[in-house]
Amino acid sequence: MPGLDRRTFLVTGLVTGLAAGLAAAIPAPASADPPPTPPPSTPGAEAGAAARGLCSDPFTLGVASGDPDPAGFVIWTRLAPRPLAEDGLGGMPPIAVPVRWQVYDDECCRRVVREGVADASPEWGHSVHVEVDRLRPGREYWYRFRAGPHLSPTGRALTAPDPASFGGPLTMAFVSCAQYEHGYFTAYRRLAEDHPDLVLHLGDYQYEYARDTYVAPTGNVRDHEGPETVTLADYRRRHAQYKTDPDLRAAHAAAPWLVVFDDHEVDNNWAGETPAHPEERPAFGQRREAAFRAYYENMPLRRTSVPCGAGMRLYRRVGWGRMATFHLLDTRQYRDDQACGDGYKDCPESAGPERSITGAEQEAWLLDGFRRSAARWDVIGQQVFFARRDSDAGPGTRTSQDAWDGYAASRRRITQGWMDAGVRNPVVLTGDVHAHWASDLKLDYDHPAGPTVGSELVTTSVSTTGDGADSDPADHPFLRINPHLRFYNDQRGYVLTRVEREAMTADFRVVPRVSVPGAEAYTRATFVVEDRVPGVQQTYLRPFSPPSAARTAGVTAEDTIRQETERP
Structure with missing residues (x-):
């Protein structure tokens, strides 16, 4: 050589x-x-x-x-x-x-x-x-x-197609939220076996907690090594422990990845320079610096993402010929602090016109990308729920302040931006919430009969919150309250998509259990986004078994809120 x-x-x-x-x-x-x-x-x-x-x-x-x-x-x-x-x-x-x-x-x-x-x-x-x-x-x-x-x-x-060519159909998978203690990484193995061309990891690649701090509903099946990650040595060691998992290594070896972080790569629900606990703020810059450095060291990133102190340029744009442009966002590093805390709340302050989840510079970069794009599909890969999810069945509005609901003006500017730019097919890909969802996107969620202007596909977790359970997606309370939400499933897995000129097809893949290794994967539902037809259309739904349904009978919005609570 x-x-x-x-x-x-x-x-x-x-x-x-x-x-x-x-x-x-x-x-x-x-x-x-x-x-x-x-x-x-x-x-x-x-x-x-x-x-x-x-x-x-x-x-x-x-x-x-x-x-x-x-x-x-x-x-x-x-x-x-x-x-x-x-x-x-x-x-x-x-x-x-x-x-x-x-x-x-x-x-x-x-x-x-x-x-x-x-x-x-x-x-x-x-x-x-x-x-x-x-x-x-x-x-x-x-x-x-x-x-x-x-x-x-x-x-x-794989290399991307020539910029002037569509290339062939793109098989793309996306994943999120792999808590090592909560279950085996079977979903990564099954994803690798699906032979994708591209994998998007949308955050929570690793979790910062010390052993048994964050316990799955049915208990943890393996243990974190070391204390909560704060120092560079801590983060390096935690990343290494996750990569000792053979299923994760198989997924990395199977195809090129596009990666962005969410909160747990640093600290639960952090926002800009604000940690989860105010008393940790004086040292939080050093913690961010250590976490960003370890993240770069352990990810296949270009030198444009080399961290500089407590900052790291992670938002970027990746083209796939004329077929797709991937706009990868960072919704943690530049966001304003959550207006009313992290949970589900009726928070009028969250609608403040000055509030941003992306920061002004990243927002301008994204809107400029919309205006310049000539791709058939503009795919926004990001971390937290984009569509409104109201948990109040009454006249009030109670939403997650850690998601785009906590930054409503920011969401409206982004949505209006792709409409003004004439983006042909805007599709938002999301992680974070440990369940599969499919959504129609609106400019104004106060008028549900208004036009659908985009589509959102949300992947469940790889392992976070443990096995989960199947249920009737039509009977979930969030779907009854929010008619633009079209699908829900609380099993572990990933989303496998096929991107073609005429349509984007999304298979919501699930594994029945992660408490033991080796489960097989199957498709729970399939949705299609047709070219120039915003919104998701269900084309396949696998029936659920009565025993699984019985375990989730009577689920309420409060149950879902508790399940999504990250910090013990």
Whole structure:
């Protein structure tokens, strides 16, 4: 394998913005264009010896790819022979270790099309982010890494279609909310078996709680290691524990991911510079800094998302030819604080015209993206419920203040923005609420007979809140109160979509239990969004069994509210 021409990526003033213990140079992005001859500078003897001396497999956290474009994608790994080491360093020595990488155009890994060497540095948790380029659009590729004598698992990635082409149908899955203690990650395994082209993770990739702080209704089936995550070592260790799960590793290896965080990657229901508990505010900037750094270290993100102190640019736009544009949002880092606290409340202050869940800069970026888009489908990947969910059957309005309901003016500006821009097919993808939902979107929810102007698809959790139960979706109280809400299911799973020119089809996939591993997945319901026809249309509904229905008989809006309460 030839050598690598590494370029140093520096950000002026970063060191002054980092807290003690986090200060370090930005990691050098690995070039995807190795020269024909080795560069003058080769890895030092100490680093080479460290690589050769790795006695245990350093690829315990697997491999991943992400953020594809027509010419390439990011490939990622992180070296950690002892992933749960208490110092968060994964059992690695405190020096940079050279990691060789190769990309192939065949699944048997015989034909190398790109290759090089990247340094896994201790400052960045011995993670490697290679931005591979000069590949062909709309193609499958495979990749793997080598450190010393150890070879990583093989991952599959795809490049996006040419910007002038639709390409073929896009199979895209999206997921959210995987609480390690609450259940096994079976949904990740079943998602990988569905062979998607692209995976969106919409947040709550990991949870910050100490062991048994957040207990599922039927009890926890496994335990978090270590205290509540506050320090960089804590977050690194927690991310590592999650990636030791073989089902999660399989999902990462199956396809490129687009990732955005929600609250639990840092702290439950945090908002901007405000933590869940006011007394933690003086140190919250340092906690955010540690969490963002660990998140970058453990995700297949481009260097545009390298954190700078307590800030991280995560909102971004990813194109998939003429078929789709993905607008990925950050609804945590720039939002105003919740007006009346985090729960379901009648809160007139939430309608304040100045309130924003995205911040002014991100909102302007999104609206500009709508105006510029020529895609058949504009997909908004974000975290919290977009449509109104009123839990008061009377004349009042009682809604979740942590969701877009708590920022009603912000929601109206975004909705009006895609209408004014003439967006052909706006579809909002959502996580967070631990249940499947499908919704018609309105500009004015006070007039339910008004026109439908968009569609929302909401994925349930991978494991959070445990097994859950099936029920009759037509009998849920929220659907009776809110006629624009069209579907509900409280089992665990994910959403698998097929995006074509004429329609977007969404299969709401569920697993019957996560309290034991290995359950099979099935489609609970299928909804279709037709081209130029805003709103969701049900085309399939699997009958539910009477025993499952009996377990949820008499469910009320209050039951759902309690189920969605995150903080013990």
